[in-house]
Amino acid sequence: MPAPALGFADWLKSFRTYLTLNAGPATGIAAIYADTKAAAMGLAASESLLGFDSTVAGWPDPVPLPEQAQVGGGEKAAFAMRLKKAFPALGTRPAMRIIADGTNGAGFVMRHYSGERASTLRTGSLLRDALEHGPGEIITGTTPGAWRWAVLSADLSEAPDGEQSHFLIVGMSEQYCSSVEAWATAQDLAIDAILPAPLALLRWARERLPTVAMVANLRASSFRCIVVNGLLRYFEVLRNPYEGWDDFQHAADEAGIAGGFEAGAVPFVHWGGGEPAKGNVTVLREHALQRVGGGALSTKSEPGQPLQSPPPEYYLLAWASLTHRIY
Amino acid sequence: MQFLSQEFLARQAAKASRTGALAAWVFVALVVLQLPFWFWVMPTVKGSLEAAQQAAGRLDSQDKAVDGRSRALEDVRAQLAEVRRLEPVLTARLPAAAVLATIEKTIPAELVCGKIRLSADSFAPIAGGLRTPQTYNLRIEGWLSKGDRTEVLKWANTMLGRMPTGSGIVTVDHAQGAPDTFLLVLRIVGGDLTRMGLSRIPIETASAQ
Numbered sequence: 216m217p218a219p220a221l222g223f224a225d226w227l228k229s230f231r232t233y234l235t236l237n238a239g240p241a242t243g244i245a246a247i248y249a250d251t252k253a254a255a256m257g258l259a260a261s262e263s264l265l266g267f268d269s270t271v272a273g274w275p276d277p278v279p280l281p282e283q284a285q286v287g288g289g290e291k292a293a294f295a296m297r298l299k300k301a302f303p304a305l306g307t308r309p310a311m312r313i314i315a316d317g318t319n320g321a322g323f324v325m326r327h328y329s330g331e332r333a334s335t336l337r338t339g340s341l342l343r344d345a346l347e348h349g350p351g352e353i354i355t356g357t358t359p360g361a362w363r364w365a366v367l368s369a370d371l372s373e374a375p376d377g378e379q380s381h382f383l384i385v386g387m388s389e390q391y392c393s394s395v396e397a398w399a400t401a402q403d404l405a406i407d408a409i410l411p412a413p414l415a416l417l418r419w420a421r422e423r424l425p426t427v428a429m430v431a432n433l434r435a436s437s438f439r440c441i442v443v444n445g446l447l448r449y450f451e452v453l454r455n456p457y458e459g460w461d462d463f464q465h466a467a468d469e470a471g472i473a474g475g476f477e478a479g480a481v482p483f484v485h486w487g488g489g490e491p492a493k494g495n496v497t498v499l500r501e502h503a504l505q506r507v508g509g510g511a512l513s514t515k516s517e518p519g520q521p522l523q524s525p526p527p528e529y530y531l532l533a534w535a536s537l538t539h540r541i542y
Numbered sequence: 543m544q545f546l547s548q549e550f551l552a553r554q555a556a557k558a559s560r561t562g563a564l565a566a567w568v569f570v571a572l573v574v575l576q577l578p579f580w581f582w583v584m585p586t587v588k589g590s591l592e593a594a595q596q597a598a599g600r601l602d603s604q605d606k607a608v609d610g611r612s613r614a615l616e617d618v619r620a621q622l623a624e625v626r627r628l629e630p631v632l633t634a635r636l637p638a639a640a641v642l643a644t645i646e647k648t649i650p651a652e653l654v655c656g657k658i659r660l661s662a663d664s665f666a667p668i669a670g671g672l673r674t675p676q677t678y679n680l681r682i683e684g685w686l687s688k689g690d691r692t693e694v695l696k697w698a699n700t701m702l703g704r705m706p707t708g709s710g711i712v713t714v715d716h717a718q719g720a721p722d723t724f725l726l727v728l729r730i731v732g733g734d735l736t737r738m739g740l741s742r743i744p745i746e747t748a749s750a751q
Contacts, residue, residue: 308557308558363545363547365543365545367543373543385543387545392545392546392547393547396546396547396550399550400550400553405554405557405558406544406546406550406554407544408543408544408545408546409544409545409546410545542543542544
Protein backbone atom coordinates (compact mmCIF):
# COMPACT_ATOMS: atom_id res chain seq x y z
CA MET A 216 0.00 0.00 0.00
CA PRO A 217 1.54 3.36 -0.95
CA ALA A 218 2.14 5.81 1.86
CA PRO A 219 -0.62 8.44 2.03
CA ALA A 220 0.35 11.98 1.16
CA LEU A 221 0.82 14.25 4.15
CA GLY A 222 -1.12 17.48 4.11
CA PHE A 223 0.13 20.88 5.21
CA ALA A 224 -1.70 20.52 8.55
CA ASP A 225 0.12 17.24 9.19
CA TRP A 226 3.41 18.87 8.37
CA LEU A 227 2.67 21.73 10.76
CA LYS A 228 1.83 19.24 13.51
CA SER A 229 5.13 17.47 12.90
CA PHE A 230 6.86 20.80 13.00
CA ARG A 231 5.24 21.62 16.34
CA THR A 232 6.44 18.32 17.69
CA TYR A 233 9.92 18.97 16.42
CA LEU A 234 10.12 22.35 18.08
CA THR A 235 8.61 21.04 21.32
CA LEU A 236 10.70 17.95 21.73
CA ASN A 237 13.68 18.85 19.57
CA ALA A 238 13.09 15.52 17.91
CA GLY A 239 16.09 13.71 16.62
CA PRO A 240 16.83 10.10 15.83
CA ALA A 241 15.59 7.57 18.37
CA THR A 242 18.18 7.05 21.05
CA GLY A 243 16.55 4.53 23.37
CA ILE A 244 14.03 1.74 23.22
CA ALA A 245 11.19 1.10 25.63
CA ALA A 246 9.49 -2.28 25.26
CA ILE A 247 6.12 -2.70 26.96
CA TYR A 248 4.52 -6.04 27.65
CA ALA A 249 0.80 -5.35 28.02
CA ASP A 250 -1.79 -7.96 28.86
CA THR A 251 -5.47 -7.41 29.52
CA LYS A 252 -4.91 -6.26 33.10
CA ALA A 253 -1.35 -5.00 33.62
CA ALA A 254 1.77 -3.91 31.82
CA ALA A 255 5.52 -4.14 32.38
CA MET A 256 8.20 -2.11 30.69
CA GLY A 257 11.85 -2.78 29.90
CA LEU A 258 14.13 0.01 28.73
CA ALA A 259 17.45 0.01 26.97
CA ALA A 260 19.81 2.54 25.44
CA SER A 261 23.24 2.19 23.89
CA GLU A 262 22.91 -1.60 23.95
CA SER A 263 22.52 -1.82 27.71
CA LEU A 264 19.47 -2.26 29.90
CA LEU A 265 18.36 0.83 31.76
CA GLY A 266 15.73 -0.78 33.95
CA PHE A 267 12.33 -2.38 34.31
CA ASP A 268 9.05 -1.07 35.61
CA SER A 269 6.08 -3.29 36.38
CA THR A 270 3.83 -0.39 37.46
CA VAL A 271 3.65 1.25 34.08
CA ALA A 272 -0.08 0.53 33.75
CA GLY A 273 -0.61 2.86 36.71
CA TRP A 274 1.23 5.80 35.17
CA PRO A 275 -0.80 8.79 33.97
CA ASP A 276 -2.08 8.36 30.40
CA PRO A 277 -0.88 4.73 30.31
CA VAL A 278 -0.47 2.66 27.19
CA PRO A 279 -3.79 1.07 26.09
CA LEU A 280 -4.24 -2.51 27.28
CA PRO A 281 -5.55 -5.17 24.89
CA GLU A 282 -9.29 -5.84 24.98
CA GLN A 283 -9.92 -2.98 27.39
CA ALA A 284 -12.20 -0.01 26.83
CA GLN A 285 -9.75 2.54 25.54
CA VAL A 286 -9.45 5.94 27.18
CA GLY A 287 -8.20 9.11 25.56
CA GLY A 288 -4.56 9.48 24.58
CA GLY A 289 -3.93 12.26 27.10
CA GLU A 290 -3.50 15.81 25.90
CA LYS A 291 -0.66 16.73 28.24
CA ALA A 292 1.64 13.86 27.24
CA ALA A 293 1.98 12.98 30.92
CA PHE A 294 3.21 9.47 30.18
CA ALA A 295 5.96 10.69 27.86
CA MET A 296 7.02 13.37 30.32
CA ARG A 297 7.28 10.87 33.17
CA LEU A 298 9.16 8.41 30.99
CA LYS A 299 11.75 10.99 29.99
CA LYS A 300 12.04 12.25 33.54
CA ALA A 301 12.48 8.77 35.02
CA PHE A 302 14.85 7.55 32.32
CA PRO A 303 16.67 10.55 30.80
CA ALA A 304 19.20 8.21 29.17
CA LEU A 305 16.41 7.15 26.78
CA GLY A 306 16.96 10.41 24.90
CA THR A 307 14.42 12.79 23.50
CA ARG A 308 12.56 10.42 21.27
CA PRO A 309 12.62 6.78 22.37
CA ALA A 310 11.10 4.08 20.20
CA MET A 311 8.28 2.17 21.83
CA ARG A 312 7.71 -1.51 21.14
CA ILE A 313 4.39 -2.88 22.31
CA ILE A 314 4.06 -6.61 22.99
CA ALA A 315 0.32 -7.16 23.35
CA ASP A 316 -0.83 -10.27 25.13
CA GLY A 317 -4.55 -10.84 24.68
CA THR A 318 -7.01 -13.58 23.97
CA ASN A 319 -6.73 -15.42 20.71
CA GLY A 320 -9.61 -14.18 18.56
CA ALA A 321 -10.03 -10.95 20.49
CA GLY A 322 -6.68 -9.21 20.95
CA PHE A 323 -4.90 -11.09 18.21
CA VAL A 324 -5.31 -14.00 15.83
CA MET A 325 -2.52 -16.45 15.01
CA ARG A 326 -2.81 -19.58 13.00
CA HIS A 327 -0.46 -22.02 11.34
CA TYR A 328 -1.42 -22.46 7.68
CA SER A 329 -0.21 -25.30 5.53
CA GLY A 330 0.54 -24.24 1.99
CA GLU A 331 0.90 -27.86 0.94
CA ARG A 332 -2.64 -28.71 1.92
CA ALA A 333 -4.15 -25.55 0.43
CA SER A 334 -5.93 -25.95 -2.89
CA THR A 335 -5.46 -22.41 -4.25
CA LEU A 336 -3.99 -20.08 -1.64
CA ARG A 337 -0.42 -21.26 -1.82
CA THR A 338 1.49 -17.99 -2.04
CA GLY A 339 1.94 -15.21 0.47
CA SER A 340 0.42 -12.55 -1.78
CA LEU A 341 -2.70 -14.63 -2.52
CA LEU A 342 -3.10 -15.33 1.17
CA ARG A 343 -2.69 -11.65 2.06
CA ASP A 344 -5.29 -10.60 -0.54
CA ALA A 345 -7.72 -13.23 0.73
CA LEU A 346 -7.24 -12.05 4.32
CA GLU A 347 -7.84 -8.42 3.40
CA HIS A 348 -11.06 -9.09 1.51
CA GLY A 349 -12.55 -12.19 3.11
CA PRO A 350 -10.69 -13.34 6.19
CA GLY A 351 -13.73 -15.30 7.39
CA GLU A 352 -13.10 -17.90 4.68
CA ILE A 353 -9.68 -18.66 6.15
CA ILE A 354 -10.14 -17.99 9.85
CA THR A 355 -13.67 -18.44 11.10
CA GLY A 356 -15.22 -15.49 12.87
CA THR A 357 -12.99 -12.78 11.40
CA THR A 358 -14.42 -9.91 9.39
CA PRO A 359 -12.81 -7.53 6.89
CA GLY A 360 -11.44 -4.34 8.40
CA ALA A 361 -11.35 -5.62 11.97
CA TRP A 362 -7.79 -6.93 11.79
CA ARG A 363 -4.38 -5.92 10.53
CA TRP A 364 -2.91 -8.95 8.88
CA ALA A 365 0.60 -10.28 8.31
CA VAL A 366 1.54 -13.47 6.52
CA LEU A 367 4.86 -14.94 7.62
CA SER A 368 6.86 -17.77 6.20
CA ALA A 369 8.48 -20.51 8.27
CA ASP A 370 11.46 -18.32 9.19
CA LEU A 371 8.99 -15.76 10.65
CA SER A 372 9.87 -13.13 8.06
CA GLU A 373 7.33 -11.56 5.71
CA ALA A 374 6.29 -14.31 3.31
CA PRO A 375 7.75 -13.70 -0.16
CA ASP A 376 5.55 -14.04 -3.22
CA GLY A 377 6.01 -17.73 -3.84
CA GLU A 378 4.62 -21.08 -2.82
CA GLN A 379 5.45 -22.05 0.75
CA SER A 380 4.81 -25.18 2.75
CA HIS A 381 4.32 -23.36 6.06
CA PHE A 382 2.72 -20.00 6.71
CA LEU A 383 1.98 -18.27 9.96
CA ILE A 384 -1.01 -15.96 9.72
CA VAL A 385 -0.93 -13.18 12.30
CA GLY A 386 -3.70 -10.66 12.88
CA MET A 387 -3.75 -7.77 15.31
CA SER A 388 -6.95 -6.09 16.39
CA GLU A 389 -7.51 -2.97 14.28
CA GLN A 390 -9.20 -1.28 17.21
CA TYR A 391 -6.26 -1.91 19.53
CA CYS A 392 -3.64 -0.86 16.98
CA SER A 393 -5.56 2.34 16.26
CA SER A 394 -5.82 3.14 19.95
CA VAL A 395 -2.07 2.62 20.41
CA GLU A 396 -1.37 4.90 17.45
CA ALA A 397 -3.68 7.57 18.86
CA TRP A 398 -2.02 7.24 22.25
CA ALA A 399 1.47 7.53 20.74
CA THR A 400 0.40 10.57 18.68
CA ALA A 401 -1.01 12.28 21.76
CA GLN A 402 2.11 11.45 23.75
CA ASP A 403 4.49 12.43 20.94
CA LEU A 404 6.15 9.06 21.18
CA ALA A 405 7.48 6.95 18.32
CA ILE A 406 6.16 3.42 17.92
CA ASP A 407 8.52 0.89 16.38
CA ALA A 408 6.12 -2.05 16.27
CA ILE A 409 3.12 -3.69 17.88
CA LEU A 410 3.49 -7.46 18.14
CA PRO A 411 1.23 -10.11 19.61
CA ALA A 412 3.01 -11.70 22.56
CA PRO A 413 3.10 -15.23 21.07
CA LEU A 414 4.88 -13.90 17.98
CA ALA A 415 7.40 -11.99 20.11
CA LEU A 416 8.08 -15.14 22.13
CA LEU A 417 8.38 -17.18 18.94
CA ARG A 418 11.00 -14.77 17.65
CA TRP A 419 12.81 -14.86 20.98
CA ALA A 420 12.77 -18.66 20.98
CA ARG A 421 13.92 -18.87 17.36
CA GLU A 422 16.83 -16.54 18.10
CA ARG A 423 17.89 -18.13 21.40
CA LEU A 424 16.96 -21.77 20.70
CA PRO A 425 17.15 -22.47 16.94
CA THR A 426 15.62 -25.90 17.49
CA VAL A 427 13.00 -26.02 20.18
CA ALA A 428 9.69 -27.61 20.96
CA MET A 429 7.90 -25.33 23.35
CA VAL A 430 4.66 -25.07 25.23
CA ALA A 431 4.20 -21.58 26.61
CA ASN A 432 1.87 -20.09 29.15
CA LEU A 433 1.94 -16.34 28.80
CA ARG A 434 -0.09 -14.09 31.07
CA ALA A 435 -3.17 -14.03 28.87
CA SER A 436 -2.49 -16.53 26.09
CA SER A 437 -0.95 -19.92 25.61
CA PHE A 438 0.50 -21.68 22.59
CA ARG A 439 2.68 -24.57 21.53
CA CYS A 440 5.21 -24.68 18.74
CA ILE A 441 8.03 -26.63 17.19
CA VAL A 442 10.93 -24.80 15.56
CA VAL A 443 13.55 -26.87 13.76
CA ASN A 444 16.76 -25.19 12.58
CA GLY A 445 15.12 -21.79 12.84
CA LEU A 446 12.09 -22.79 10.76
CA LEU A 447 8.64 -23.03 12.24
CA ARG A 448 7.32 -26.54 11.82
CA TYR A 449 4.21 -26.36 13.97
CA PHE A 450 2.30 -23.67 15.80
CA GLU A 451 -1.00 -23.64 17.60
CA VAL A 452 -2.64 -21.22 19.98
CA LEU A 453 -4.19 -23.16 22.86
CA ARG A 454 -7.82 -22.56 23.57
CA ASN A 455 -7.23 -22.67 27.30
CA PRO A 456 -3.94 -22.59 29.21
CA TYR A 457 -2.92 -26.03 30.35
CA GLU A 458 -3.34 -26.77 34.02
CA GLY A 459 -1.17 -29.29 35.78
CA TRP A 460 1.56 -31.57 34.56
CA ASP A 461 -0.66 -34.09 32.79
CA ASP A 462 -2.28 -31.35 30.81
CA PHE A 463 1.10 -30.01 29.78
CA GLN A 464 2.37 -33.45 28.83
CA HIS A 465 -0.70 -34.03 26.74
CA ALA A 466 -0.22 -30.65 24.98
CA ALA A 467 3.43 -31.44 24.33
CA ASP A 468 2.71 -34.93 22.96
CA GLU A 469 0.02 -33.59 20.66
CA ALA A 470 2.39 -30.91 19.37
CA GLY A 471 5.14 -33.47 18.80
CA ILE A 472 2.87 -35.72 16.80
CA ALA A 473 1.45 -32.81 14.81
CA GLY A 474 5.02 -31.67 14.10
CA GLY A 475 5.91 -35.09 12.68
CA PHE A 476 7.60 -36.67 15.70
CA GLU A 477 6.74 -39.67 17.80
CA ALA A 478 5.06 -39.11 21.13
CA GLY A 479 7.63 -38.48 23.85
CA ALA A 480 10.52 -38.32 21.41
CA VAL A 481 10.87 -34.53 21.38
CA PRO A 482 12.46 -32.70 24.32
CA PHE A 483 10.16 -29.81 25.22
CA VAL A 484 10.76 -26.55 26.96
CA HIS A 485 8.12 -25.02 29.12
CA TRP A 486 7.93 -21.21 29.17
CA GLY A 487 6.23 -19.71 32.13
CA GLY A 488 7.58 -21.66 35.07
CA GLY A 489 5.46 -22.87 37.89
CA GLU A 490 6.05 -26.57 37.30
CA PRO A 491 9.16 -28.60 38.17
CA ALA A 492 11.14 -30.31 35.42
CA LYS A 493 10.15 -33.83 34.56
CA GLY A 494 11.44 -36.32 32.01
CA ASN A 495 12.44 -34.65 28.76
CA VAL A 496 10.94 -31.30 29.70
CA THR A 497 13.07 -28.25 30.49
CA VAL A 498 11.23 -25.58 32.42
CA LEU A 499 12.37 -22.12 31.37
CA ARG A 500 12.65 -20.71 34.83
CA GLU A 501 15.17 -18.25 36.10
CA HIS A 502 18.42 -20.22 35.74
CA ALA A 503 17.46 -21.76 32.42
CA LEU A 504 16.45 -18.36 31.12
CA GLN A 505 19.75 -16.93 32.28
CA ARG A 506 21.62 -19.64 30.43
CA VAL A 507 19.61 -19.12 27.28
CA GLY A 508 19.56 -15.36 27.55
CA GLY A 509 23.29 -14.94 28.14
CA GLY A 510 23.30 -14.19 31.87
CA ALA A 511 21.33 -12.70 34.70
CA LEU A 512 19.40 -9.53 34.12
CA SER A 513 21.15 -6.47 35.48
CA THR A 514 20.41 -2.85 34.77
CA LYS A 515 22.64 0.15 34.17
CA SER A 516 21.37 1.83 37.32
CA GLU A 517 22.75 -1.00 39.45
CA PRO A 518 25.53 -2.64 37.42
CA GLY A 519 26.74 -6.01 38.62
CA GLN A 520 23.70 -6.58 40.79
CA PRO A 521 21.36 -8.98 39.01
CA LEU A 522 17.62 -8.63 39.50
CA GLN A 523 16.18 -10.93 42.09
CA SER A 524 13.64 -13.45 40.70
CA PRO A 525 12.56 -11.46 37.68
CA PRO A 526 9.33 -12.67 36.05
CA PRO A 527 9.80 -14.50 32.71
CA GLU A 528 8.43 -11.59 30.68
CA TYR A 529 11.39 -9.48 31.85
CA TYR A 530 13.63 -11.72 29.73
CA LEU A 531 11.31 -11.15 26.80
CA LEU A 532 11.37 -7.40 27.47
CA ALA A 533 15.17 -7.42 27.70
CA TRP A 534 15.35 -9.15 24.33
CA ALA A 535 12.74 -6.78 22.83
CA SER A 536 14.51 -3.63 24.04
CA LEU A 537 18.04 -4.75 23.14
CA THR A 538 17.34 -6.36 19.76
CA HIS A 539 17.93 -4.14 16.78
CA ARG A 540 14.82 -5.33 14.92
CA ILE A 541 12.00 -7.41 16.33
CA TYR A 542 9.55 -7.34 13.43
CA MET B 543 4.52 -6.39 9.71
CA GLN B 544 4.84 -3.75 12.40
CA PHE B 545 1.02 -3.67 12.59
CA LEU B 546 1.16 0.09 12.20
CA SER B 547 -0.86 1.93 9.59
CA GLN B 548 0.90 3.47 6.61
CA GLU B 549 -0.47 6.85 7.62
CA PHE B 550 0.95 6.58 11.13
CA LEU B 551 4.35 5.45 9.82
CA ALA B 552 4.40 8.32 7.34
CA ARG B 553 3.61 10.84 10.09
CA GLN B 554 6.28 9.33 12.30
CA ALA B 555 8.87 9.42 9.53
CA ALA B 556 8.02 13.05 8.87
CA LYS B 557 8.57 13.88 12.54
CA ALA B 558 12.03 12.35 12.61
CA SER B 559 12.98 13.60 9.17
CA ARG B 560 15.96 15.96 9.12
CA THR B 561 14.68 17.28 5.80
CA GLY B 562 11.39 18.08 7.46
CA ALA B 563 13.19 19.83 10.31
CA LEU B 564 15.25 21.85 7.86
CA ALA B 565 12.10 22.80 6.01
CA ALA B 566 10.55 23.80 9.33
CA TRP B 567 13.42 26.13 10.14
CA VAL B 568 13.30 27.61 6.65
CA PHE B 569 9.60 28.19 7.22
CA VAL B 570 10.35 29.99 10.50
CA ALA B 571 13.04 32.08 8.84
CA LEU B 572 10.65 33.10 6.10
CA VAL B 573 8.02 34.05 8.66
CA VAL B 574 10.58 36.13 10.59
CA LEU B 575 11.69 37.84 7.40
CA GLN B 576 8.10 38.85 6.80
CA LEU B 577 7.77 40.58 10.17
CA PRO B 578 9.01 44.02 8.96
CA PHE B 579 6.48 43.85 6.17
CA TRP B 580 3.60 43.05 8.50
CA PHE B 581 4.57 45.54 11.22
CA TRP B 582 5.86 48.52 9.21
CA VAL B 583 4.75 48.33 5.61
CA MET B 584 1.29 46.94 6.17
CA PRO B 585 0.16 49.69 8.62
CA THR B 586 1.14 52.32 6.02
CA VAL B 587 -0.64 50.47 3.27
CA LYS B 588 -3.60 49.99 5.56
CA GLY B 589 -3.78 53.75 6.27
CA SER B 590 -3.69 54.55 2.55
CA LEU B 591 -6.30 51.93 1.93
CA GLU B 592 -8.60 53.38 4.56
CA ALA B 593 -8.20 56.91 3.12
CA ALA B 594 -8.98 55.57 -0.34
CA GLN B 595 -12.02 53.76 1.03
CA GLN B 596 -13.25 56.95 2.69
CA ALA B 597 -12.80 58.89 -0.56
CA ALA B 598 -14.63 56.14 -2.39
CA GLY B 599 -17.44 56.40 0.16
CA ARG B 600 -17.73 60.14 -0.38
CA LEU B 601 -17.78 59.71 -4.15
CA ASP B 602 -20.39 57.05 -3.76
CA SER B 603 -22.68 59.34 -1.77
CA GLN B 604 -22.16 62.12 -4.33
CA ASP B 605 -22.95 59.70 -7.08
CA LYS B 606 -26.19 58.77 -5.35
CA ALA B 607 -27.13 62.47 -5.00
CA VAL B 608 -26.44 63.04 -8.70
CA ASP B 609 -28.53 60.00 -9.50
CA GLY B 610 -31.40 61.46 -7.47
CA ARG B 611 -31.23 64.77 -9.30
CA SER B 612 -30.94 62.99 -12.60
CA ARG B 613 -34.14 61.04 -11.89
CA ALA B 614 -35.92 64.34 -11.24
CA LEU B 615 -34.99 65.48 -14.76
CA GLU B 616 -36.51 62.46 -16.45
CA ASP B 617 -39.59 64.43 -17.64
CA VAL B 618 -37.42 67.17 -19.08
CA ARG B 619 -35.38 64.56 -20.93
CA ALA B 620 -38.53 63.07 -22.39
CA GLN B 621 -39.70 66.46 -23.55
CA LEU B 622 -36.32 67.20 -25.05
CA ALA B 623 -36.41 63.91 -26.86
CA GLU B 624 -39.78 64.83 -28.33
CA VAL B 625 -38.42 68.22 -29.43
CA ARG B 626 -35.48 66.49 -31.08
CA ARG B 627 -37.87 64.17 -32.83
CA LEU B 628 -39.80 67.14 -34.15
CA GLU B 629 -36.69 69.15 -34.99
CA PRO B 630 -36.83 68.51 -38.78
CA VAL B 631 -40.45 69.68 -38.78
CA LEU B 632 -39.59 72.82 -36.84
CA THR B 633 -36.61 73.68 -38.98
CA ALA B 634 -38.59 73.20 -42.20
CA ARG B 635 -41.53 75.38 -41.13
CA LEU B 636 -42.48 78.62 -42.86
CA PRO B 637 -43.75 81.14 -40.31
CA ALA B 638 -47.04 82.58 -41.57
CA ALA B 639 -46.40 85.76 -39.58
CA ALA B 640 -43.25 86.38 -41.55
CA VAL B 641 -45.16 85.97 -44.78
CA LEU B 642 -47.85 88.40 -43.59
CA ALA B 643 -45.16 90.83 -42.42
CA THR B 644 -43.56 90.70 -45.88
CA ILE B 645 -46.94 91.38 -47.48
CA GLU B 646 -47.65 94.21 -45.10
CA LYS B 647 -44.26 95.85 -45.58
CA THR B 648 -44.15 95.57 -49.36
CA ILE B 649 -47.71 96.11 -50.56
CA PRO B 650 -47.98 99.34 -52.58
CA ALA B 651 -50.70 101.94 -51.80
CA GLU B 652 -52.45 101.21 -55.14
CA LEU B 653 -53.28 97.67 -54.10
CA VAL B 654 -55.78 96.42 -51.56
CA CYS B 655 -55.67 92.82 -50.31
CA GLY B 656 -59.03 91.09 -50.02
CA LYS B 657 -58.14 87.44 -49.38
CA ILE B 658 -54.85 85.78 -48.49
CA ARG B 659 -54.43 82.00 -48.41
CA LEU B 660 -51.21 80.19 -47.56
CA SER B 661 -51.16 76.43 -48.10
CA ALA B 662 -48.57 73.68 -48.17
CA ASP B 663 -48.08 72.24 -51.59
CA SER B 664 -45.66 69.35 -51.62
CA PHE B 665 -44.32 67.22 -48.77
CA ALA B 666 -41.17 65.17 -48.19
CA PRO B 667 -40.94 62.26 -45.71
CA ILE B 668 -38.42 62.49 -42.85
CA ALA B 669 -37.31 60.14 -40.07
CA GLY B 670 -39.91 58.99 -37.56
CA GLY B 671 -42.75 58.66 -40.09
CA LEU B 672 -43.20 62.44 -40.29
CA ARG B 673 -43.55 64.62 -43.39
CA THR B 674 -42.49 68.21 -43.83
CA PRO B 675 -43.79 70.64 -46.52
CA GLN B 676 -41.21 71.61 -49.12
CA THR B 677 -43.15 74.26 -51.03
CA TYR B 678 -46.06 76.56 -50.18
CA ASN B 679 -48.65 78.37 -52.32
CA LEU B 680 -49.43 81.97 -51.39
CA ARG B 681 -52.65 83.08 -53.04
CA ILE B 682 -53.63 86.75 -52.73
CA GLU B 683 -56.79 88.28 -54.14
CA GLY B 684 -57.53 92.01 -54.03
CA TRP B 685 -58.38 95.23 -55.80
CA LEU B 686 -56.48 97.77 -57.81
CA SER B 687 -57.39 101.31 -56.65
CA LYS B 688 -55.42 102.66 -59.59
CA GLY B 689 -52.81 101.38 -61.95
CA ASP B 690 -52.79 98.03 -63.70
CA ARG B 691 -51.32 94.53 -63.53
CA THR B 692 -47.82 95.99 -63.79
CA GLU B 693 -48.18 97.25 -60.23
CA VAL B 694 -49.10 93.73 -59.15
CA LEU B 695 -46.08 92.28 -60.96
CA LYS B 696 -43.73 94.81 -59.36
CA TRP B 697 -45.13 94.03 -55.95
CA ALA B 698 -44.74 90.30 -56.61
CA ASN B 699 -41.09 90.73 -57.53
CA THR B 700 -40.51 92.90 -54.45
CA MET B 701 -41.95 90.13 -52.27
CA LEU B 702 -39.92 87.45 -54.04
CA GLY B 703 -36.82 89.46 -53.16
CA ARG B 704 -37.70 88.81 -49.54
CA MET B 705 -38.74 85.19 -49.96
CA PRO B 706 -36.45 82.13 -49.79
CA THR B 707 -34.32 81.52 -52.83
CA GLY B 708 -36.12 79.43 -55.44
CA SER B 709 -39.52 80.99 -54.84
CA GLY B 710 -41.36 82.23 -57.92
CA ILE B 711 -44.53 83.61 -59.44
CA VAL B 712 -47.14 81.12 -60.46
CA THR B 713 -49.96 83.36 -61.60
CA VAL B 714 -50.58 87.13 -62.02
CA ASP B 715 -54.08 87.82 -63.32
CA HIS B 716 -57.38 89.57 -62.72
CA ALA B 717 -59.56 87.92 -60.20
CA GLN B 718 -62.97 86.81 -61.49
CA GLY B 719 -62.29 88.63 -64.82
CA ALA B 720 -62.86 92.08 -63.36
CA PRO B 721 -60.24 94.65 -64.48
CA ASP B 722 -59.92 96.31 -61.05
CA THR B 723 -59.18 93.05 -59.29
CA PHE B 724 -56.04 90.98 -59.17
CA LEU B 725 -55.02 87.40 -58.34
CA LEU B 726 -51.45 86.72 -57.39
CA VAL B 727 -50.19 83.21 -56.71
CA LEU B 728 -46.62 82.73 -55.48
CA ARG B 729 -44.77 79.49 -54.96
CA ILE B 730 -42.61 79.77 -51.85
CA VAL B 731 -39.81 77.27 -51.22
CA GLY B 732 -39.25 76.35 -47.60
CA GLY B 733 -35.73 76.42 -46.22
CA ASP B 734 -33.54 79.45 -45.83
CA LEU B 735 -35.56 82.22 -44.20
CA THR B 736 -32.76 84.77 -43.84
CA ARG B 737 -34.11 86.80 -46.74
CA MET B 738 -37.34 87.16 -44.77
CA GLY B 739 -35.34 88.70 -41.93
CA LEU B 740 -35.49 85.49 -39.83
CA SER B 741 -32.70 83.39 -38.39
CA ARG B 742 -33.14 79.81 -37.17
CA ILE B 743 -32.58 78.94 -33.52
CA PRO B 744 -29.97 76.17 -33.41
CA ILE B 745 -31.94 73.62 -31.36
CA GLU B 746 -29.08 71.17 -30.65
CA THR B 747 -26.88 73.96 -29.36
CA ALA B 748 -29.67 75.37 -27.24
CA SER B 749 -30.39 71.93 -25.69
CA ALA B 750 -26.70 71.33 -25.06
CA GLN B 751 -26.46 74.61 -23.26
